[in-house]
Amino acid sequence: GGFLENAFSEGVNLFREDVKEKQIKALKEAKTILTDSLVQKSTNVSERGAVDIKSIIELADLIEPGGRVAGDFSEDSKIIKNFVLKDGDMIVVPAVSVEVTVQGEVLNSSSFIFEKGMDYNDYIEASGGYTSFADERAAFIIRANGEATPVGANVFRGQAKIYPGDTIVVPRDLDQLEALPLISMASKIIADIAFSAASLNVLQD
Secondary structure (H helix, E strand, O other), X not given: OOOOOOEOHHHOEEEXXXXXXXXXXXXXXXXXXXXXXXXXXXXXXXXXXXXXHHHHHHHHHHOOOOOEEOOOOOOOOOHHHHOOOOOOOEEEOOEOOOEEEEEEOEOOOEEEEOOOOOOHHHHHHHOOOEOOOEOHHHOEEXXXXXXXXXXXXXXXXXXXXXXXXXXXXXXXXXXXXXXXXHHHHHHHHHHHHHHHHHHHHHHHO
């Protein structure tokens, strides 16, 4: 029957069971790596690092993967012309979003009403700025269609375009775990899936 007048076509969500299964598997494997690192009580992990690992494991237990397929599924997109649906696929069309959400290592993770004149730095400032744990260079934006765009570390990052329905993500600095690449990788997998799920909840709410 087509889109309703208040449909947010740029934020159409498509969910697929086999993608969900891959996300569940990735979470399970990442959690196993982190759990093993604590059991072995590696001397390479500081006390603070151990606390961080426990927090990430707890986060993994709270995540419910949805199996979202990221991409532009709006009415006139190039993707939908050749995209073939599978049995069990689910399409969700949210209402128009007027919010921008900032998550992660900022003093006050929150959602704000989109203002055309505001850029990346403005939303970070509105969130109270970065915490001391923020990895500013790794910040990225999850667009309403699920695609992620790195903000970048250059002087122009403040000019990164922000649109309604976007989620700005400031991840935690994992430099303290650089001596253990597997732990860093596992932590990133869990954090990425968690942020993606959270950004999706914002649209659905």
